[in-house]
Amino acid sequence: MTRNAALVMLACLGCGEANEPVAARASPPRVLSSPAEAVDLDADPLVVHVRLRAAPALHRIGDSEYPGFAYNGQLPGPTIRARVGDTLVVELENALEFDTTLHWHGLSVPYAMDGVTWQTGAVKPGETFTYSFEVTAAGTFWYHPHFDSERQVDLGLYGALIVEAPTEPALDDELVLIFDSWGEFRAESGSGGHGTPGTRPGALEPALGPLHTNEHTPDPGRWTVNGLVAPAFPSRSGTSLRVRLINASNDDYLDLHWSQIRQIASDQGLLPALQTPERLLLAPGDRAEVEWLLGGDDFGIHAEPYSMHGGVALGESHELLRVETEGSRTAPPAPEWPFSGTAASSDPGSTDIVYVFTGDAGGSDWRINGERYPDVTIEELDLGSTAVLELRNASATEHPFHLHGHAFEVLAVGGVAPAVRMLEDTINVRIGEVVRLRLHADNVGDWMAHCHLLSHAEGGMMTVLRVRP
Amino acid sequence: MSAKTMTRHSLPSSSTPRGASLALCLALVAACSESERSAGGTGGAGPDVFVRRVVAVTLDGVPVAGASVLQGGNPERWTTDDGGRAEISIDPTIAEVGEMVVMAAHSEARTGFVYDPGPATPDPIEIALRRFDRTDNPAYVFGDPGEPTRRESTGQCAHCHGTINADWVNTSHRAAAKNPTVHDLYAGTVTAIATATECAAAGGTWDLATEPGTGASVSRCHLGDGVLPALNPGGAPAAFGGCADCHAPGIDGELGGRDLLEATGVAFEYGVHCDVCHRTESIDLSAPAGVAGRLGLLRPSEKPPTPGLGEWLPIMFGPRSDVPNPLMGGVERAHFHDGRLCAGCHQLDQPVLVPGAALDGDRWPDATLPIHSTYNEWQTGPLSGSPCASCHMPPDPSVGNGADLYNEVAGPEGVATGWRRAPGAVRRHVWLGPRDAAGSLRKLGAALFIDKTLAAGEVVATVSVENVGAGHAIPTGEPLRSLLLLVEAHCGATRLAPTGGDVVPDFGGYLERKLAGEDWNSWVAAKVGQVVRVVQHTGKFHDYVGFGPFGDGRFSAAEKGMAQERLVAVRTVVGVQGQSVSFDQPLPVGDVAYLGESPATLVDGAPASALAGAAGFGFARVLVGADGRRMVPHFLAVDVASDNRLLPRAKFVSEHRFAASCAEPEITARLVHRAYPWDLARERRFELTESVFAEARK
Known part of the structure; x- marks a missing residue:
């Protein structure tokens, strides 16, 4: 028996001990709904207490089954819902055969709760770790491991984290859409970025062989929406929906378009004003919120071919999901969002920290400032200081830059200031582009700053930004 | 099986x-009935x-x-x-x-x-x-790459490789053999001077010369240095400086050692073209640059077994093993993936070329001077894991195959036996750089960081210039290039007078220079509004970390050749009578006085000014001629006086002082790139602009 097969057998033995609901073997319907939400175990209205169990799982993607992982046996993992000011308590039980963590992507949390393994430990197999922190900002966030991420995220460990603000209107319905492109992880491509070098287990690697894609050529059939391939979302005409979109893919971009994009929020909650772009680009790790004001017409959410190797790519548009409306009522009026109208901050013209991304297409040597994680120079900021970060992409691919523990304001992209104030935690930097960010260092810790193409992060494109007390 | x-x-x-x-x-x-199973969807293809x-x-x-x-x-x-x-x-x-x-x-x-x-x-x-014949064929005639507007024949690369050709045709590689600047420096001429009268006024000689590209005898203004006159002082040219080996590598016949003026037709019009690079079968880094040996060209020598394949059985070398088209005869070579192909020309160690001159054997024991060292700079730097193409040949995901003739009419497949490659597999043949039409990469390499302190009516600015993004030194390549740091201070709209600190070296350009002991009130060509910048030598030298012996410990600070210069004061010319000049304030004592220009604002693309002695600094590889002149073209070089170009991740910190008239003076630092030394451009009438690489305010 090979090592891989033995590990899978061990994983299955572990499955037998699981006390979780077992999904039906038959192909589930293609009807789309939001991922089931985590149960709040605490009666205190100011505390949200949930349990997540990370364990092996068998995913059905299209008509095929693939061994992977899941939280609470669910793909995507349970959506965690809280309100600004709540204390969130999450018990993570590690029923995997290897270390894992939980990272709260986009949320400002205490460093010890950030789920990284820089100077802290991972959650060992069989152990339980309790994450606890106050949620301080409204928006659409997500959670995923920040250890062995390229493999664990690709194989199903992710879920949405919704933080509501009391000032925002309630629409008729809400839909959480988590997009994922399957089969991106290649065990042999990693080099120990998120994980510990030399300890990356490849137990399920062979089963993913057939899913390997062609140098990040997104195979339309491999995109899933909440775990479903090309699903349909049934709704009623005359309905308003708040739709929360998350790109949980390791490496693939979503260049989305549909009949009328009405974007109300990005990474860090509501935008200052409604945006109506023709396309909506979601880099890996990115989120956005849109409103759907449904009339009687069905419509499709399409993804245009888009490559990390320079953007718009050769290929065909494909429909990721279809919205099927019942009835013939007219579209409801637009809700009154409390848009702030805040203008973008002016660029002070000076720079405090520069991060330069380098690496070649098809390569595995990905660097920030010529260094590969974990052998990096730590840039430092004082707590309470405001700094300008400049991102420069001198590589042959695009990079969605993600900073932990903080949100940042976008000052300029390619020398052009945004029309409205943009607060983000993940921003795509195109090839040859310079992006300037304004950062208020308000959270003490050693914060990961990295490319959210997980193969790049594993390949070394990650560094540490220290905010000192 | x-x-x-x-x-x-x-x-x-x-x-x-x-x-x-x-x-x-x-x-x-499947047997694990208790295993957790995720919810999933149906649908999708079987x-x-x-x-x-x-x-x-x-x-x-x-x-x-x-x-x-x-x-x-x-x-x-x-x-x-x-x-x-x-x-x-x-x-x-x-x-x-x-x-x-x-x-x-x-x-x-x-x-x-x-x-x-x-x-x-x-x-x-x-x-x-079948093994191919590894004998280079001098009888082979280099092929016509074609152009986007001229691609009717299947013998032209552009016929099938439309997108790649359209990129390449606008590059400096394509223009390498017909670049008029190169030819002026080759022949010792000034093409921009069109009449004998103008030539005489400039101090030149109106005489016959060979017209590049045609070989015709034409009249030209002979003025300044040139490869042919410098290397062949006695008569008919026999030494050509190796220029054609890289600038016109596609001259038919014998490879290497050719006269650049032999380039005609395809060799002249298209310079470094498809049929040169993709004939490169091997690389010998120890051999002379270009087609003189380092680029091991293999021109086809076998007769085709069937008609329709041309006179010779095609063979082309490239980065891919999946090019089976018989019209290509594809063979994969690794040197297209790494930097070695580029090293064919972007690495040049050169002996002294000028007859009768010699270099200092103690200083240069290998008997060569580092002229172009881009490949070595990259190879020894932290970005050597990313090949040249990762910056200079970005991927083009909109192209499915380099042979994309049928993109226009029938989809993404290649011309014959083709298929769609993964997005990004096709690299653009643009060789992006700071001097391309779009100024690509200008904003990626250098970064400026400013700190300032204010005390006793003086603001002190500390400016750090760092090579954060380039995998080689900046500037790199042709040693005529330089980077100038220029620092200003303002209180509102008022520009503050510099009172001390580091200065732009002599290669920033000056109209006239005087040393201590000379009459500083007498200037030949001064005009009202110009400035005299007075500089003092500290007697010390900058101990920077540069390339080769300038950074590996072999040279002392003094041998690295950058004297520490401090600005004393800047005075403005307010009156001129003959050569007698009066200033807004008396000139202070100093070691050097530079007469120069003081543009109100320095904007990107503005004509270059004479800025030696201004508040700032400079970065260059300074080649020295046998007569002691600095920043000479490399065919004249007998020494490298200094080389403080910024290696990858290297930084240099300079200090600048200004008289402050407000509580919050604003410091502005700009880093500008110059393609040629100011005085050379002025003499030869080369267009020279201030190309802003980086700018910061604080």
Whole structure:
């Protein structure tokens, strides 16, 4: 028996001990709904207490089954819902055969709760770790491991984290859409970025062989929406929906378009004003919120071919999901969002920290400032200081830059200031582009700053930004 | 092994252990009734199938081990065993976007192929490779690359490689042989001077010269240095400086050592073109640059077995093993993937070329001077893991195949036996750089960081210039290039007077220079509004970390050749009578006085000014001629006086002082790139602008 097969057998033995609901073997319907939400175990209205169990799982993607992982046996993992000011308590039980963590992507949390393994430990197999922190900002966030991420995220460990603000209107319905492109992880491509070098287990690697894609050529059939391939979302005409979109893919971009994009929020909650772009680009790790004001017409959410190797790519548009409306009522009026109208901050013209991304297409040597994680120079900021970060992409691919523990304001992209104030935690930097960010260092810790193409992060494109007390 | 079909659950590789483990894995999972299962969807296409086949490869009739076997459009690669066989998994879905072709590639043979291998059968796919003749053929005539507007013939590269050609045709590589600046420096002429009168006024000689590209005898203004006059002082040119070996590598006939003026036709019009680079079979880094030996060109010498393939059996070298088209004769070479092909010309160590001159053997024991060292700078830097192409040849995901003729009419497949490659597999042939039309990469390399302190009516600015993004030094390549740091201070709209600190070196340009002891109130060509910048030497030298001996400990600070200069004061010319000049304030004492210009604002693209002695600094490889002149063209060089160009991740910190008239003076720092030394550009009438690489305010 090979090592891989033995590990899978061990994983299955572990499955037998699981006390979780077992999904039906038959192909589930293609009807789309939001991922089931985590149960709040605490009666205190100011505390949200949930349990997540990370364990092996068998995913059905299209008509095929693939061994992977899941939280609470669910793909995507349970959506965690809280309100600004709540204390969130999450018990993570590690029923995997290897270390894992939980990272709260986009949320400002205490460093010890950030789920990284820089100077802290991972959650060992069989152990339980309790994450606890106050949620301080409204928006659409997500959670995923920040250890062995390229493999664990690709194989199903992710879920949405919704933080509501009391000032925002309630629409008729809400839909959480988590997009994922399957089969991106290649065990042999990693080099120990998120994980510990030399300890990356490849137990399920062979089963993913057939899913390997062609140098990040997104195979339309491999995109899933909440775990479903090309699903349909049934709704009623005359309905308003708040739709929360998350790109949980390791490496693939979503260049989305549909009949009328009405974007109300990005990474860090509501935008200052409604945006109506023709396309909506979601880099890996990115989120956005849109409103759907449904009339009687069905419509499709399409993804245009888009490559990390320079953007718009050769290929065909494909429909990721279809919205099927019942009835013939007219579209409801637009809700009154409390848009702030805040203008973008002016660029002070000076720079405090520069991060330069380098690496070649098809390569595995990905660097920030010529260094590969974990052998990096730590840039430092004082707590309470405001700094300008400049991102420069001198590589042959695009990079969605993600900073932990903080949100940042976008000052300029390619020398052009945004029309409205943009607060983000993940921003795509195109090839040859310079992006300037304004950062208020308000959270003490050693914060990961990295490319959210997980193969790049594993390949070394990650560094540490220290905010000192 | 019999042929069979496998579902997508099989591996694309023929690895039996992995396949066995997979089967066991799936069986175990299926039997694990208590396992957690995720909710999932239905839909999507049914399982795809791979076609398992055996490929038998021979080289000159003998089964060959180590040959690559591949399917066009499929990223998997297989290698033949000792029996010349490889078991492969053919992806039939490739047929949806391209041709079904199985290929075998070997370093000693053109890629062989079988078109449409058909369904699974027990019979092996047989591919017979034949060793190519490694004899370079001087009788071969370099091919016409064509242009976007002239691509009617299949003999032109542009006919099929439309997108790549359209990129290349606008590059400096294409213009390398006809660049008028190069020719002026080659012949010692000033093409911009069009009349004998103007030439005489400039101090030149109006005389006959050979017209580049045609060989015709024309009148030109002979003024300033040139390769031909400098290296051939006695008469008919016999020494050509190796210029053509890189600037016009496609001159037919003997390779290397040719006269640049022999470049005519394709060699002149297209400079560094397809049929030169893609004829490069090998690289010898120890040989002279360009086609004089380092680029091992192999021009085809075999007669084609069938008509329709041209006079010679095609052979081309490139980064891919999957180019089986007989009109190409593709052979993969690794030097297209790494920096070695670029090192063919972007690395030049040169002996003294001027007759009668010699270099200092103690200082340069290898008897050569580092002229172009871009390859070495990159190779020894932290970004050597990213090849040159990662910055200079970005991917183009909108192109599915380099041979994209049919993109226009029939989809993404290549012209023949083609397929769609993965997005980004096709690299743009643009060689982005700071001097291309779009100024690409200008904003990526250098960064400026400013700190300032204010005390006793003086603001002190500390400016750090750092090479954060370039994998080689900045500036790099041609040693005529320089970077100038210029620092200003303002209180509102008022520009503050500099009172001390580092200054732009002499290569920033000056109208006239006077040393201590000379009459500083007498200037030949001063005009009202110009300035005199007074500089003092500290007696010390900057101990920077530069390239080669300038950074590896061999040279002392003094041997590194950058004297520490401090600004004393700047005075403005307010009156001129003959050569007698009056200033707004008396000139202070100093070691050097530079007469220069003081533009109100320095904007990107503005004409270059004479800025030596201004608050700032400078970075360059300063070549010195036998007569002691600095920043000379490299054919005159007998020494490298200094080389403080910023290596990858290196930084230099300078200090600048200004008289402050407000509580919050604003410091502005700009880093500008110059293609040529100011005085050379002025003499030869080269267009010279201030190209802003970086700017910061604080």
